[in-house]
Amino acid sequence: MNEPSPSITTASTPALGGTEISRESGASWGTLLTLPLAAGLSLAVHFFVARNDPAVVTVSKGLFDLMPLVEAHGYALLLSGVLLLSMVAVMMQTFSTALRR
Numbered sequence: 539m540n541e542p543s544p545s546i547t548t549a550s551t552p553a554l555g556g557t558e559i560s561r562e563s564g565a566s567w568g569t570l571l572t573l574p575l576a577a578g579l580s581l582a583v584h585f586f587v588a589r590n591d592p593a594v595v596t597v598s599k600g601l602f603d604l605m606p607l608v609e610a611h612g613y614a615l616l617l618s619g620v621l622l623l624s625m626v627a628v629m630m631q632t633f634s635t636a637l638r639r
Contacts, residue, residue, distance in 0.1 A: 574628060577624060585614070
């Protein structure tokens, strides 16, 4: 009944002087996608609720003045950044063996 976990293997690596290293086969997709799913769901809820808010009237003072955009859409920009960075991190961890350790 007590069988060893198949996800953990021990390997000897010559690059590290032949030391024994315990490696896990990687995190499950549910673990990797938790933050992107939470950020995406939060962004969807924010857009659904924010469309009932009154429009913010701002006056742009120049061509490169981004403050009105940030003031009007700051939370959406934050959630979009978290979603983008977490998706990039999942892709990097999927393809990089160094990040899977």
